[in-house]
Amino acid sequence: MPTLETAADLLKLLADTDTEWRENAQLEALTLAVAADLPVLLWGEPGIGKTAALNQLAAALDLPLTTVIASVHEPSDFSGLPVLGDDPAVQGVPMAPPDWAVRLVKAGRGLLFLDELSTAPPAVQAALLRVVLERRIGALTLPPGVRIVAAANPRSSAADGWELSAPLANRFVHLQWTFEHDVVVRGLGGVWPSARLPELDAHRLSEAVTFARRAVCGLLSARPKLVHQLPATETRRGGAWPSPRSWDMALRLVAFATAADTSRDVLSMLVRGAVGDGPGLELLASLDRMDLPDPEELLHDPASAVLPERGDLRQAVLDAVVEAVRRRPTRERWDAAWAILARAVETGPPDLVVVPATTLAAQRDDDWELPPALERLAGVVSLSRAADRATTRR
Template sequence: MTAFILDGRLDSQLDVADRLLSLLQDTTTEPRTDAQLEALTLAVAADLPVLLWGEPGIGKTSALTQLAESLDLPLTTVIASVHEPSDFSGLPVLGDDPAVQGVPLAPPDWAVRLVRAGRGLLFLDELSTATPAVQAALLRLVLERRIGSLRLPPGVRIVAAANPRSSAADGWELSAPLANRFVHLQWTHDQEVVVRGLGGTWPRATLPRLDAERLPDAVDFARRAVCGLLTARPALVHRLPGTETRKGGAWPSPRSWDMTLRLIAFATAAGASRDVLSLLVRGTVGDGPGLEMLACLDRMDLPDPELLLSDPENAELPERGDRRQATLEGVVEAVRTRPDKARWDAAWAVLVRALDSGAPDLVVVPATTLASLRQEEWDVPAAIDRLAGAVELSRRADRSVARVSEVAGTAKAGR
């Protein structure tokens, strides 16, 4: 056997190889803004089952391993596709007198270890290769945390991973009942994260910091948002998709709306970004209903038009363009609802404030609408002169675009 002398010791070739492997595995972590990782940790904190969807080899399993280490949770990995249904529903075991005591369902060893530990991260890998019978057996585990007669403790969190059927080994579509129990997150790779990670530094997963003082307001905000949307759009309460592929993803039901409400409350208490909230909401009720929910949240989070009208000189307007425009339109609508000269003048002052602190084109439509609300006895405020230039400039730009389009259309027709 070939041997090497290192540090005064006689080492075999495998010993040296082990040292090299140890050096390759010696990595560190760093705090880094990562929307999908933050969404994952927020859903884990909310004690909701999460399903990571992604192509093979992009790091789903590695992310879960690093998450467990960061949260100091023992990781238990169960490959769903190599188990029988009885492994999740419980193995029947004969007792002393089955006629009197019945036949108990014994849990598998990994479930017993989780109960003894009292906490942990249960990772159900390769979920899309599990047969329909195994998926049916997983229903109670995912929702009720029960395996046979055993119940997993509250300190256990459940995360699963799956490949799309097109890239899964002998894959199956996820059943609708099982899919509706998960928060679905699309897991993608970030080139910069991969390169930095291969260099030895990976992003660190940390649980969100919840503001204790914001908890009651966060719950109230989430309830008002979800109930408000479903009151206005009752068709969204339950909408089972028509295709098997879509049934295996996120779709709206009373169960998934309850999950959405919980996630909105957690995201609000944690001060999560809109990108993170978007991933969570769309991953729970689907893209269409999720986008409607996000739009509803945007409207709820807008400044109160009455407060802006009461102190227009110090009005604080949203930075984002779509939210700023919605705010200005809300101010004009408030004047339309209860018109008087003082409120009309205050609305013009708000528009001037918006002109001074943002894109001029955003005030065009609100200014035009506000001008149409003027009554004969109302004097034109001085502020309107400042807005007239922006309105006229916008109209000239629109006319120029229209002329260019007309010329282009005529030239195309003449060919």
């Protein structure tokens, strides 16, 4: 048998690997963003498996993979080559798309992989703007069944790397791609993690959209400066940052994550990859507060009040109760608020009650008698004041 045929047999055996489902947050984040039809950009050092992950994703989703190395193409390869027709003065000059775009349109579905994006010069990045956002290549429009994923190395490790332009960066969901030791070892042993689309609950779609809109709009109403924040440095502009476009992506991701009951780790990767770390973490915190009990319900039945276990959420509930009494102060509501604070002392850290208790005490009318619940809080408040006085003396 010829040597090359034997070598081919050995290569076939080496390529014969299997897949298994296992928890992998970054792979789940990638598949959810792909399901949401949002362009994704994988950032990672060379050789850690970005391209291999895309090949495996395309195979798992049964999508034909089209790989385009952005840095070896001219701008006209994405904007289209002008082709003269019979009468340009009447019909104009059409822009002919490249062959890979024609194949994608004919197939009607596929995964377009834009590799080595950070090595593409500024002129090519500018030509990619319509490809990524409008899905137009020359005179063609990519069909809805085509998804777009890109990969890039940090400028420090890219060959002749460029910073990503702000307009192009703001069109992507940015995911930091890293390797897990056990995943690599098991994969080299022949079993890689499998990718699969999230299972969306058909009965929760409307609820998921309402929840996502309420979360994003509620945050931006309270924090209007987060709507658009162009970073000051060129490096940060090449990553995730908040704009109306990226907030729209974050809203879509929250809706998909809610309908799929995605873990908080995966949702955190996605929203921070859309609007940046700071705004993304604020959105996650606001999602937590959306599930907090209504302060009016707590004031209506303080004896049955169930307070969150997490300290920051418990503090937010107590502050909301005191604020509700301030907006509509009555003797009954004031007494109920003290009962809730007493319950908080009995079921959690007493230091969380000090500030709400001090604020609530200042709302007392002269003719209101001290409630019985206040006796259970007197020690906590007096101890805190003594500690404050000692700190001031020091």
